[in-house]
Amino acid sequence: MDNRNLIKEITEQVIKNLQEKRLETRTLSPKPQAPSPKPQATRIFIPVGISNHHLHLDKETLSKLFGDGYELTVRNPLSQPGQFAANETVTVIGPKLRALQNVRILGPLRKQTQVEISKTDGIQIGIVPPVVASGNLEGTPGVSLVGPKGAVNLSFGLIRANRHIHISKDDAEKYGIKDGQIVKVKCSSEKAMIFEKCQMRVSENFVTELHLDTDDGNAADLICGDEVEILI
């Protein structure tokens, strides 16, 4: 071979080798694939409890409304262990002197008296209280309570309870949920909606359940025991 032919042959060989190499690389590469599906997240369904307006009393307020030494009597137990609806009710009077009648007391007694109503109730009695977590009573408005043995003018304690989910410690661990975490909840009723700003409350004493007021429950066409889905 003369130099010219030799150059040609070598060049062709180099190119051929490179092409084969490229082909081999292609063949060995994993096939292009659709992105692998994300692992299916566990979907979390829980039952709903809808709370009509109600109140929790401290010992002093109970005495003023029902008489010294009076004790609440159990009408029926509630889903959270140890909690009960009492047979006793009171009348709640707002600043326009309009009333909510037969507002049920929930037991047992607490350290602070707290009256929980919906916005619809608030419009009826002329005062719409803020949305707060149970027990956060600082700065909340007062209201008057009338019982069979007396009346009390509360200087604070009227609230709309925030949406919250009682969750057992076991369930919280299972689903990786932290106490105080804010989640969304989806319901698929005739009036489907997604509730935002639902606060998780974890305790080993809790039965897992979403608590809504009657405005939320009626707006979403839910009844107690309906299942809803937590969206984290």
Added chain:
Amino acid sequence: MDNRNLIKEITEQVIKNLQEKRLETRTLSPKPQAPSPKPQATRIFIPVGISNHHLHLDKETLSKLFGDGYELTVRNPLSQPGQFAANETVTVIGPKLRALQNVRILGPLRKQTQVEISKTDGIQIGIVPPVVASGNLEGTPGVSLVGPKGAVNLSFGLIRANRHIHISKDDAEKYGIKDGQIVKVKCSSEKAMIFEKCQMRVSENFVTELHLDTDDGNAADLICGDEVEILI
């Protein structure tokens, strides 16, 4: 050059050329970039109108309740052109003989009498009607109406109105919305939520507005005129 040296030189030359080629290709390629952001979708914000329980009357029912030849009088115009709240109200009585008092009539008269209440109202009077679009009265329950000159027992016409959005033809075209389309609506109040199953209603006579009943409005802590966002 002997053949060996020639081969070496040619090979080096080929490799050099290939490297230069690769470098050139790299330099000319567009820089690797983050995926270009999706074009920002137009966000659609509209005001809310919250409808308390109310009713629309046909001519015959108006006569029975208010007397022959009676005509409604205008209390105030509503946001939709030509519609008004009348000074006249009636009492609505459910199957348990419990009443909703001072239920306002909206004018003008319609071909069919229709009574629109919330679930909260329904629980109060002992009957919770189905959620339907205005005018779809087949299979709906009846209710009793009492006016100053007489009472009427309707055999149908009690409804919960579905969530719906009045939208002007211009706005519908601008946003690519079709009559009858179902959308979601997000509100960002203290009790934030997303309403599903909201029906679009397109007309050149409409002013763009979401219509909710008082359960939805109070659950989401909205008042008339608040802005919400349509999610398509």
